[in-house]
Amino acid sequence: MFTIHRSSYKYWAKQGRRIKPEKVKALAMVKTIHAESNSSAGARTISIIAATRGLAISRYVATRLMKEEGLVSCQLPSHKYKKAAQPHVAIPNTLERQCIFSPPLITQWH
Numbered sequence: 001m002f003t004i005h006r007s008s009y010k011y012w013a014k015q016g017r018r019i020k021p022e023k024v025k026a027l028a029m030v031k032t033i034h035a036e037s038n039s040s041a042g043a044r045t046i047s048i049i050a051a052t053r054g055l056a057i058s059r060y061v062a063t064r065l066m067k068e069e070g071l072v073s074c075q076l077p078s079h080k081y082k083k084a085a086q087p088h089v090a091i092p093n094t095l096e097r098q099c100i101f102s103p104p105l106i107t108q109w110h
Helices: 008-016 021-037 044-050 058-067
Strands: none
Touching: 021 044, 021 058, 044 058
8 A cells, every 4th residue: 555656546446456367377387387396496597498488578577476476496405425434445545544733833913
């Protein structure tokens, strides 16, 4: 209500709250693309995929539709290697982690 100017309030109140079929179609396509990508597609990717499927929407429109539906893109973390329990066969561990580090000589900045 506070986003409407006083001069156009009566016109705004008189008009019906109709949802455009183009918006419903775009919203359905954004939802399906986001679900097909396992929640990893962002607004740019969604706009590109929608354009290849025949619905030309900009990334800004895709961003707004994603915000309306609460869709957030998230990337899966990359694979992390686990620590080896035994040393590599070709490269022997000659140090055996017996490195001795001396403390720094300067402990204060002057």
